[in-house]
Amino acid sequence: MTAVWDAIFQAGFFSSDEVQVALVVGGVVAVVSGVVGVFAVLRGQSFAGHALADVGSTGGSGAFLVGAPPMWGFLVFSVAGAALMELIGIQRARGRDLATGIVLGGALGLSALFLYEDTTVHNTTGATMTVLFGSIFAISSSLTPWVVALSAISTAGVIVCYRPLLLASVHPDLAAAAGVPVRQIGAVFLGSLSVAVALSSITIGSILSTALLIGPAATAVRLARRPGLAMLWSALIAVVSVWLGVLLAYDSYTWPPKHQAWPASFFVVAVVFLFYLGADAGVSLRARLRRPAAGQVAGDGPAPAGVSG
Amino acid sequence: MFTGFMVNTWIVASIVALIAGVVGSFVVMRGTAFAAHAIPQGAFAGAALAGLIGVDTILGLGVFSVIAALGIGWLGRRGRHDVAVALSLVVLLALGSLFLSWNTDYEPEIFSLLFGEVLGISSDQVAPTVVLAVVTIALMVVLFRPLLFSSVLPEVAEATGLSTRAMDLIFLIVLALATSMTLPVVGALLIFSLMIGPPAAARSVTANPMTALGISVVLSLVTVWVSIALAYQWNLPVGFFVGTISALWYAVGRAWLAWTRRRRRVAGDDVAEVTVQAAPLGRCRR
Numbered sequence: 168m169t170a171v172w173d174a175i176f177q178a179g180f181f182s183s184d185e186v187q188v189a190l191v192v193g194g195v196v197a198v199v200s201g202v203v204g205v206f207a208v209l210r211g212q213s214f215a216g217h218a219l220a221d222v223g224s225t226g227g228s229g230a231f232l233v234g235a236p237p238m239w240g241f242l243v244f245s246v247a248g249a250a251l252m253e254l255i256g257i258q259r260a261r262g263r264d265l266a267t268g269i270v271l272g273g274a275l276g277l278s279a280l281f282l283y284e285d286t287t288v289h290n291t292t293g294a295t296m297t298v299l300f301g302s303i304f305a306i307s308s309s310l311t312p313w314v315v316a317l318s319a320i321s322t323a324g325v326i327v328c329y330r331p332l333l334l335a336s337v338h339p340d341l342a343a344a345a346g347v348p349v350r351q352i353g354a355v356f357l358g359s360l361s362v363a364v365a366l367s368s369i370t371i372g373s374i375l376s377t378a379l380l381i382g383p384a385a386t387a388v389r390l391a392r393r394p395g396l397a398m399l400w401s402a403l404i405a406v407v408s409v410w411l412g413v414l415l416a417y418d419s420y421t422w423p424p425k426h427q428a429w430p431a432s433f434f435v436v437a438v439v440f441l442f443y444l445g446a447d448a449g450v451s452l453r454a455r456l457r458r459p460a461a462g463q464v465a466g467d468g469p470a471p472a473g474v475s476g
Numbered sequence: 477m478f479t480g481f482m483v484n485t486w487i488v489a490s491i492v493a494l495i496a497g498v499v500g501s502f503v504v505m506r507g508t509a510f511a512a513h514a515i516p517q518g519a520f521a522g523a524a525l526a527g528l529i530g531v532d533t534i535l536g537l538g539v540f541s542v543i544a545a546l547g548i549g550w551l552g553r554r555g556r557h558d559v560a561v562a563l564s565l566v567v568l569l570a571l572g573s574l575f576l577s578w579n580t581d582y583e584p585e586i587f588s589l590l591f592g593e594v595l596g597i598s599s600d601q602v603a604p605t606v607v608l609a610v611v612t613i614a615l616m617v618v619l620f621r622p623l624l625f626s627s628v629l630p631e632v633a634e635a636t637g638l639s640t641r642a643m644d645l646i647f648l649i650v651l652a653l654a655t656s657m658t659l660p661v662v663g664a665l666l667i668f669s670l671m672i673g674p675p676a677a678a679r680s681v682t683a684n685p686m687t688a689l690g691i692s693v694v695l696s697l698v699t700v701w702v703s704i705a706l707a708y709q710w711n712l713p714v715g716f717f718v719g720t721i722s723a724l725w726y727a728v729g730r731a732w733l734a735w736t737r738r739r740r741r742v743a744g745d746d747v748a749e750v751t752v753q754a755a756p757l758g759r760c761r762r
């Protein structure tokens with residue numbers, strides 16, 4: 168028993184500072200991403216969620232360049248990016264894809280400039296890698312107050328607006344008829360989303376930011392019928408994924424091919440993806456078993472959380 | 477600027493711009509901007525793997541961009557399209573970061589793959605680009621009418637037996653081909669800008685899909701040419717210029733739209749008519 172325990176949690180796992188910070192901060196970020204992500208998925212704003220992470224990274228590399236704290240770069244660019252998307256017109260389904268794309272495209276251009284200057288002028292090799300891929304084991308503990316503050320702002324935005332936001336996400340027309348200020352609610356959500364994404368991309372990198380925002384939420388939305396429950400599931404899946412990923416990355420120090428750690432982001436994404444595939448297979452299997460005669464209908468699956476695509 | 481190795485650059489970059497302008501028009505029409513962003517970025521993992529095992533980068537890019545396209549199609553068969561794209565993207569990026577961690581001496585290549593390396597195109601890069609371009613153009617010519625039909629009037633197309641799902645997958649594969657060709661030149665991140673900005677601007681100017689396509693190709697050619705010239709002049713990454721000029725076109729397009737609308741309103745024309753006419757072009761997926 169002890170041998171198995173030791174094989175899973177290798178020496179020093181619980182006493183390492185980096186691991187502790189990664190588990191705590193990663194856990195908090197996972198909860199926030201999981202909760203906010205459910206609405207991003209329900210509202211069809213996965214692209215915006217991903218784009219804001221990249222836009223935030225642009226800010227991060229810009230901050231690197233002028234010597235400002237990267238946190239501010241991520242936050243300012245992410246929020247400004249969201250405001251710009253809102254301005255171009257993200258609220259109409261038709262223009263959403265385009266508004267997001269234009270903002271992202273412009274930001275990537277700036278990114279090219281900033282990172283180029285970072286690597287050539289300032290000779291900070293590794294800036295590209297750090298900004299683009301991030302590392303969960305390199306979270307500086309000075310970020311902790313920021314993590315707390317930004318998590319609070321982001322979740323508060325979603326919780327305060329929960330009911331109107333839900334109605335506006337699932338049935339925009341109905342919400343408008345019921346007097347919900349659909350556009351303002353959408354803007355508040357986009358603000359929350361941008362703060363959550365800035366938080367996750369500064370701490371765990373932009374790949375994991377998108378993975379934790381969309382993966383667990385999409386899994387939960389397939390599993391749970393009620394949105395509240397979906398948020399709970401989503402947060403849980405996100406936290407489990409991060410912790411498992413951190414554990415595996417720690418263990419992988421001894422693995423081939425180079426006997427050096429595999430990136431934690433790889434493991435976290437792998438776990439997130441396996442959860443999604445598992446839920447997807449489970450749900451469609453259940454649907455097929457329940458309706459053996461209507462095999463074709465099963466393809467659409469049940470509409471979880473009361474919404475279909 | 478127009479001598480020696482720069483000749484290759486001008487040739488390859490012009491082909492890239494042409495392809496981006498054509499394929500990009502359909503990206504904007506079909507509302508698949510996210511996929512257009514995800515496929516090149518996912519293909520980046522293929523380049524990392526190619527670098528690791530020592531095969532040609534173009535091969536890695538080609539294989540992985542097709543994997544990305546098929547992955548999006550497979551995950552999207554049930555469930556939301558944007559979720560399918562996001563998941564495919566993060567899985568491929570995670571693989572990419574794994575491959576990169578095994579191959580540590582790679583940073584300059586990463587940068588040029590992400591942001592483009594127009595100024596160092598060798599003559600043996602020209603031939604594969606031309607071949608891929610011919611294949612892509614041939615595919616576009618064959619698919620042009622059904623693609624246009626299913627982009628502009630998806631319901632009608634479906635009713636006449638043209639499967640939207642199949643067209644989606646075919647288009648994703650075309651996108652993948654275009655990607656593996658354009659990626660080494662303008663970079664994984666900036667192909668996207670080139671595919672979105674000029675076509676979106678063109679669409680603001682005209683509601684006619686053919687005219688929009690033409691304008692889009694012209695704008696994207698201009699973007700690439702100006703970007704190369706400026707990058708050469710100031711020794712800055714070409715991606716910066718491609719990204720900002722592309723976004724600028726869109727701003728110009730929007731300003732044009734606002735201006736003509738106001739003029740029409742002053743003239744007493746029915747504004748609603750213009751909007752209705754333009755509506756089917758901007759179909760967004762689900």
